[in-house]
Amino acid sequence: MTTRLSQLFVRTLRDDPSDAEVASHRLLVRAGYIRRQAPGVFAWLPLGLKVRRRIEQIIREEMAAAGAQEVHFPALLPREPYERTGRWVEYGDGLFRLQDRKGADYLLAPTHEEVFTLLVKDLYSSYKDLPLSIYQIQDKYRDEARPRAGLLRGREFSMKDAYSFDYTDAGLDLSYQAQRDAYERIFSRLGMEYVIVHADAGAMGGSRSEEFLHPTAVGEDTFVRSAGSYAANVEAYRAPRAEPLPVDGLAEPLVFDSPGTPTIATLVALANEVQPRADRPWEAADTLKNVVLRLRTLEGDVELVVVGLPGDREVDMKRAEVAFAPAEVSAAGDEDFARNPGLVKGYIGPWSPEGAVLGETSVTGIRYLVDPRVGDGTAWMTGANLPEKHVLSLVAGRDFIADGIADIAEVREGDPAPDGSGPVELARGMEIGHVFQLGRKYAEALDLKVLDENGKLVTVTMGSYGIGVTRILAAIAEGNHDERGLIWPRSVAPFDVHVVATGKDPAVYGIAETLVSELDGIGLDTLYDDRPKVSPGVKFGDAELIGVPLVVIVGRNAAEGVVEFWDRRSGERRDIALHEVLDAVRAAG
Amino acid sequence: MTTRLSQLFVRTLRDDPSDAEVASHRLLVRAGYIRRQAPGVFAWLPLGLKVRRRIEQIIREEMAAAGAQEVHFPALLPREPYERTGRWVEYGDGLFRLQDRKGADYLLAPTHEEVFTLLVKDLYSSYKDLPLSIYQIQDKYRDEARPRAGLLRGREFSMKDAYSFDYTDAGLDLSYQAQRDAYERIFSRLGMEYVIVHADAGAMGGSRSEEFLHPTAVGEDTFVRSAGSYAANVEAYRAPRAEPLPVDGLAEPLVFDSPGTPTIATLVALANEVQPRADRPWEAADTLKNVVLRLRTLEGDVELVVVGLPGDREVDMKRAEVAFAPAEVSAAGDEDFARNPGLVKGYIGPWSPEGAVLGETSVTGIRYLVDPRVGDGTAWMTGANLPEKHVLSLVAGRDFIADGIADIAEVREGDPAPDGSGPVELARGMEIGHVFQLGRKYAEALDLKVLDENGKLVTVTMGSYGIGVTRILAAIAEGNHDERGLIWPRSVAPFDVHVVATGKDPAVYGIAETLVSELDGIGLDTLYDDRPKVSPGVKFGDAELIGVPLVVIVGRNAAEGVVEFWDRRSGERRDIALHEVLDAVRAAG
Structure with missing residues (x-):
């Protein structure tokens, strides 16, 4: 079937729509495929x-x-x-x-x-x-x-x-x-x-x-x-879960003063100064960060939960949403802390010299979940749940026992694939x-x-x-455009081929008419730019914007039996004999 | 393409759905074309x-x-x-x-x-x-x-x-x-x-x-x-508008007592008793009925309007809705009469011995519209707008003047077509x-x-x-069904032909398989009832319900090269040679 551009319900735009953030939106509007009706609601023009x-x-x-x-x-x-x-x-x-x-x-x-x-x-x-x-x-x-x-x-x-x-x-x-x-x-x-x-x-x-x-x-x-x-x-x-390590010979918990350590970095710096370790400096990954989250069930019940994860990782809230679904999850607020005076903000940890702080059987009764990396036998520097005090050598499985795993830490380049197929x-x-x-x-x-x-x-x-x-x-x-417009894969292009007749010579349009009816004859869907008063530059611009992958230009050499064959994707334009067009179009498919 | 009934997502029902008022609804549900989701909202099954x-x-x-x-x-x-x-x-x-x-x-x-x-x-x-x-x-x-x-x-x-x-x-x-x-x-x-x-x-x-x-x-x-x-x-x-008639020589209005005339019929009977006319008895068509309507505009404004029409016709509220659109129209209620004491309910008329009653310039100021049949020079018996009094010989255009036409009377068999092409x-x-x-x-x-x-x-x-x-x-x-099911016109039938294989003989199913693949080969869309454990009676019942217009039954004579050709619409079933089926199906299209 042949569609004449002079009749097609379309208007191409030179300028980008002001609300378009991405290329597909910009070009689909500019090339006359869609039009916005309301936020996120579109009308579809014939091309679209x-x-x-x-x-x-x-x-x-x-x-x-x-x-x-x-x-x-x-x-x-x-x-x-x-x-x-x-x-x-x-x-x-x-x-x-x-x-x-x-x-x-x-x-x-x-x-x-x-x-x-x-x-x-x-x-x-x-x-x-x-x-x-x-x-x-x-x-x-x-x-x-x-x-x-x-x-x-x-x-x-x-x-x-x-x-x-x-x-x-x-x-x-x-x-x-x-x-x-x-x-x-x-x-x-x-x-x-x-x-x-x-x-x-x-x-x-x-x-x-x-x-x-x-x-x-x-x-x-x-x-x-x-x-x-x-x-x-x-x-x-899913982060691989750490294998349990033996606890024999591990140092006992050591509480130390840690005033003025509002961040992991300041805590690590303090530790390296006052409690240096023998083998290497303390790192953020040695700390156990305890994040207090607020869960709201569909029924409206609210529960606090604390998640312990290595201090060099942030909680990924999208992962947390999935982990705790269908409950809604958010960071605990001041009122949550006010209601739980047993939590010493800034110094929260699962253990204190006074006993277990977190966990369902602890003094607070607050559920305590840990990152999969916090395996039994791993030792951590973390809050001692006392004002201005942290603790060193706190060993998972010995000094504290989590209620379960919460795999909600951010995923990083280089983390191991859980199936053992290497870093991701x-x-x-x-x-x-x-x-x-x-x-x-x-x-x-x-x-x-x-x-x-x-x-x-x-x-x-x-x-x-x-x-x-x-x-x-x-x-x-x-994925299929350049700065001048769309470039459709042939399988979904609005037309198989776009024939552009140029100039004002009626003979050229006569030749183009014959060509499009031949293309029609072999079952191709053809867009024919038959507009006699539009300049070649505008026609080429529209062809680039609309993005039919194959363009045939019928111009001044048409009378001599020569037309141009334009591959929109590569940009290549080459002369071709008029009688070869059908075969060339078929071959390009 | 061939669709096997054993695979098709369909279930035919023996009983009518309880909420189905019309045949199309009943049969489209029973034959497995549609299913109700909510009042007036349906899901479409593959057949539908x-x-x-x-x-x-x-x-x-x-x-x-x-x-x-x-x-x-x-x-x-x-x-x-x-x-x-x-x-x-x-x-x-x-x-x-x-x-x-x-x-x-x-x-x-x-x-x-x-x-x-x-x-x-x-x-x-x-x-x-x-x-x-x-x-x-x-x-x-x-x-x-x-x-x-x-x-x-x-x-x-x-x-x-x-x-x-x-x-x-x-x-x-x-x-x-x-x-x-x-x-x-x-x-x-x-x-x-x-x-x-x-x-x-x-x-x-x-x-x-x-x-x-x-x-x-x-x-x-x-x-x-x-x-x-x-x-x-x-x-x-649109009723033709009555041509004006001369008023010369028409009798003057004559007010008469009319107690106990709650209906047109009682009024006509009274008139024939106490005021008989010379040429023929009074009829309902001689009376002018004045109907009080309440119009409510989109803005919420309310206006009363009175429409005078021959007493033998009712107001058609659907025609009234159109005539007064976009205002909403309803019969005036008691509160409307209470607010307009100038209207004497049961005896309303455009004129009374005390002067004009209805019309924009009258004492009530209520707009008065008349049926197109109430032409100038026509004489009527109608209310005198006084308790228990009517008036005779009240002439339109002489004794009262309407503000306009309201063509809202019911239309009747035999009324004249407005273009003069005879009765409707x-x-x-x-x-x-x-x-x-x-x-x-x-x-x-x-x-x-x-x-x-x-x-x-x-x-x-x-x-x-x-x-x-x-x-x-x-x-x-x-429009295309009988008591046993649907009978689609070929142009919209879900399939071109329905092949039913009957019995348990695998050879019969083998012959049917060959036939449907031949039908497929000539581009026909075929429904093939391939269910080996279903009785012929159930298969024929389903075929009748589903309503493909052409059914080919491959049964016990198939081995001898004979099948049955069933025209669902006429009900005709005739034997036909297997090798003639393709031509016969083509010819039936």
Whole structure:
């Protein structure tokens, strides 16, 4: 099919939109693909919609190949199913909520686990009906606190969300793998680089969970990967737990005065001055920092917890959120300390000469968790829980016993991969897909059971698999552009080829018309710049901005049977015989 | 492509859903096409989605043929543009409204005039950019007071809405005609009967407006049509206005006592008893009934208005709503009469022996409107606005003068078509499409102007064109079923052919497998009932329920090369040679 640029509903802009932070947003607006309607809410012009449809088509084909069937749910859903799984509350401010004229509560669904579960419950009742994988491509809503970067984090966005239903764990593994394989094929066909990282299931519940991250500097996610096969979202990275060490012969705790040591650095400096150690100077890593956190459960209950971690590391609050989910976590405030006079601020430690300070059986009763590096038999310098006093040679497992592990310290370049595949490096990525083993969480909450081979009711186990359609589009734009405009991969370009006729000679336009009808004849989708009164410079600028990867320029040599073949990506322009254009375009595909 | 029924996500139901009032709803649920999520909100199973996609495809092809380009807007839109056109308020309770986390107002769009207008304003600025027609196929929301009849009146529904933009009235006429023609082609391809009726633009504003009604007993709209070319929604029917008659020689008003005449019938009976007329008995049509209505403007102002109409007709409140829109209209209540003691309830008339009672310059100051049949020179029996008194021979234009016309009386079979094409008949229909000339209402409210040929800024004139995708699907189901199930027209059937293999003989299934792969080979979309353990009766029942129009039964004679060819619509089943199936299926298309 041929689309004439003179007729196309588009307007290219010379200037960047003022609110655009990233290249994809800037260029998709400037090239006339999308327009903002509200923060994080966009309208799609014909060019944008064409790219979107091509991405959707690839996803549909691979979903079919994976045996998933398409269904379609409304965005507007009743509160009740989300109430039953707790997500009506858990989503907090992130959920768009509304009431109908009768005062009944509704939401704009951010994801559809509940209603897919109920639909399967409605239709199916036997193990013979399973496995089942169903999906939809649908507009979703999240009331992001800070919608940003155009389509990369919108409040309205299109997703493919698929759900699998099995009655055995082995079945779930197969369904999960089928979706995971389909995702690999989808991203390959889209020409997108991706890394599959371990992820934390977070508020979604469930067990196995992996994210497909597209490495990019504008990504919101940080991930780690080793030279080996290990890759994980930082939230999912698990530091190896220190092996227990023998305590025989270790020095006894030594309390010392430490006035004026508000920071780890000042404490270390003081120690090196007044309590120098024999082998090497004291370092921040020798100190045990005790961070007081405040947890707030969904029911509104508040608990203080103290986490001990090596003094050279900060708490990563995103990791802490995951570790303590679904409770909300924040740093303890003055009122928390006021309510717990047993904690000596600035000098908190698990032990004092007066006895155990932290831990569920201690005098304060406050839960004490430690970093995985704080293994039994390790010795630390830490607060003595007395004003202006610290303690040396405090040994984990001997002088204090933690209630458990909290792996919430920041992850650093060079930290070991938990699978032993060497040190990790840190990188930025954008989540473009996510595969989850939800397990039986939703089926239990909504009572989805089937009869198994023995006539026994068993709870169904589920998987949830999401791909952000509009985010992928933006990610491709982000990774495929130069300073002059977009450069689409052929698989998702709005057109296969862009024919530009230049000058004012009607004969040139006649030749171009013949060419585009020939391209049409071989089934290509062609954009034809037929505007007679627009200068070649403006036409070339528009071609660069719009970003069809292959441009054919029909100009003054056309009468002699010569046109220009322009590879938008390499920038190469070369003369080519008119009669060779069809073959050349085919070959470029 | 072949879909195996053993794998298809579907479950047919033997029983009707309890909440289903109409056949389409009942059968679409029973055959596994849709499932209810909330009142007027449905999920689409694979079968339903396939039919929906086929309807959408036909619409897209005809929109392209009409030169309309596809775009896509979100359902979630900010309040501001709807505020500027007044529709934020006008829609009343019918609009789903919500707030984001910052308290900003949003709506779920029931229609998109405002944002299409703003998008064109954003992109275009010259007459050279016009005409433009753009459309979307998108899920819309209306908070219906009484969602009913399944998809026929849902709260979430899919629509194709198109908008045209021109800078001259003649251009709008052409754009309107192009959409109107496309609608005719769409409904013809869908095999749907339709009547194009004059419609009232109502809250949408604008001038020319026509509805495409599908005649059906379950339709919510009543329309009239003459044997000639006239057809109109009853709301848009306009009674011909009576020609003025000479008043010379007409009797003077005669007041008479009329106690105990609470109804028109009792009044007529009394008149025939105490004041008989010479030529014929008094009839209800000789009386002038004065109905007091209460109008409430959008701003909340209340006005009483009295409408005089022949006593043999009732007020049609839907016609009254249209006539007085955007004000809300209701019957006056006791408090209204209490506040207007000048009105003598039960005996209201425009005139009394004491002078003019109704009319803007009268003693009450209440606006008085009359039915078009109450022409100057017509004489009436009506209330004398005195307790227990009526008046005879009260002549319009002589004894009272109305402030205007209110054409709100019920329309009756046999009323004259306003274009002189004879008497009308009444019929029920369902609105399946609507074409509007909006004119400059939205462009003015949102300041959409372009420069014309002379460099002068002119306001753009617009059209709005809607087709209900999900409603059409239901309407087709409503018109294409029997007591055993659905019978789809081939153009929208979920599959081209349904192959049913029966019995337990593996050889039969082998033959069926070969057949479906041959059907696949000629590009047909086939549903294959491959369930080995299901009885033929259940399989045939499912085939009837699902409603693929062409069924091929591969049974015990298959080994001899004979299968059964079943026309679902006629019910005819005939033997056919296996090798002739492909030709027969092709021929049936």
